[in-house]
Amino acid sequence: MHQALRPPPQAPIDEAVAAHVERALTDYLASRHADMAEAAPSFGSAVASLSGFVLGGGKRIRPTFAWWGWRGSGGSGDGPDARAVLRGVSALELIQACALVHDDLMDASAMRRGKPTVHVEFAARHREQGWLGEPDRFGAAAAILLGDLALAWADDMFATSGLDAGRLAAALPPWQAMRAEMLAGQYLDVLTQAKGDETEATALSVARMKTAAYTVERPLHLGAALAGAPAPTVAALREFGADIGLAFQLRDDLLGMYGDTAETGKPAGDDLREGKRTLLMSIGMAADPVKAELLRSALGDDDLTEQTLSDVRQVLVEVGAVAEVERRIDALTEAALAALLRADLAAPADRVLADLAVAAGRRTR
Structure with a gap:
């Protein structure tokens, strides 16, 4: 092994x-x-x-956010409880x-x-x-x-994991919701491809369900629930997580189009070959009716050439789609940081989560 x-x-x-x-x-x-x-x-x-x-x-993002949700909500950083929580969130x-x-x-x-x-x-x-x-x-x-x-x-x-019955019961709602939302997001993704839905609203819905909810929002919710956090803290953490999770996915969309395969581990343009109508593509197709035809023809093309991929990349820059996605990542990060302040978390979780929020939008892999 x-x-x-x-x-x-x-x-x-x-x-x-x-x-x-x-x-x-x-x-x-x-x-x-x-x-x-x-x-x-x-x-x-x-x-x-x-x-x-x-x-x-893997970057172990989900357990990391869950851990800091626990710590920020008053959970200890050491001892039997902490080790049981660590094992639990590792799952x-x-x-x-x-x-x-x-x-x-x-x-x-x-x-x-x-x-x-x-x-x-x-x-x-x-x-x-x-x-x-x-x-x-x-x-x-x-x-x-x-x-x-x-x-x-x-x-x-x-x-x-060693969590007591009370903590397991408290964690059950976010755990169950996370599993269901992950599967729902997967279905919405394939449904969107099948229907050819190009709307921004649908692209955002898929991104929120498929990635944001189970990557950041629910792990934070899980950690807070394990610590017995009050409802206002949970609500603020979930708001923070939803925005950062979406920013994470939007960065992923850009990396899928422009990233270095050596860093991402996946061939550039895979989202195009798979026919994924990401927010990046939705904005691009709505921006210019003429150039949108090139973008549509590349979606789902198993034989996508390097030249076509290069042309698509250029069009997305020319019509302002890349700049708009970058703007939204920045806006989501700013909104998330404001929600984090409202959560009023214990140190050092407040600082660590702020750093993770910024890193999620700037990552290169």
């Missing part, structure tokens, strides 16, 4: 949240892999691939793994984090072994099942 970076033994969680999350995931997945390898050896190698996917990259990465594995399959993406996606990996395994049937169908089946397993294990890891 992947050997995750472990934090120094005495490093406080506050100083190395992502590394502590990595260790919690490594330990949990090692235990589950051992159980599955013993019960069903043939499935053990598949589980090892899922573990490698979960531990093979968010398994929900993320489910979303990514299934999303890559639905979008027919070939790469994730610079490596073959799960369905591509298992289709290749089928071909190499000369098994019966269609390799691509086998790869799809494996991705569906492993994504489902990740979601099931997220529930298991959270439930067995």
Whole structure:
């Protein structure tokens, strides 16, 4: 299995949240892999691939926001409660793994984090072994099942984290809402592509449901609920999270069009090939009826050439779509920071979350 970076033994969680999350995931997945390898050896190698996917990259954004939601709402940074919360919020990465594995399959993406996606990996395994049937169908089946397993294990890891019954009960509403909203956002994404809906309102709705809610808003809500935060604090944190989550997705849209593949781990232009009507594309198509035809013709083009991608990039700059998305990222960040002040969080969470908000809009991968 992947050997995750472990934090120094005495490093406080506050100083190395992502590394502590990595260790919690490594330990949990090692235990589950051992159980599955013993019960069903043939499935053990598949589980090892899922573990490698979960531990093979990622910024651990969701657990980080959940942790600071806990700390800012009065939760301790050390002790048994803190360690149970850390294990509990680490389970968010398994929900993320489910979303990514299934999303890559639905979008027919070939790469994730610079490596073959799960369905591509298992289709290749089928071909190499000369098994019966269609390799691509086998790869799809494996991705569906492993994504489902990740979601099931997220529930298991959270439930067995060591949180007491009262905290588990308090966390249940945001946990359930987060799972449902993530799946609803995935459906809205594919529905929008199928209907060819180009409106800004729909693009924003997909971005809020698919990314903003379960990336920032609900993790913060989860952390606050675990700490027993009062309703005004929860409301302000959710407002902050919704705006930062949307800014995060809008930056992702720009990186999907203009980012460096070496940094993002995905080929530039993948959103175009997949036919995604992002806010960037919606603004571009509404800005110039003539140039919109080039943008529409590129959407969903599996054989997208470098020249066409370059032309699309140029058009989006010329019609002001890129500048408008950048403006909205700045406005969302400003509104989020105002909401954060209203949350009146304890230090150092107030400062850390402000820094995370700014970083979410400026990231390069």
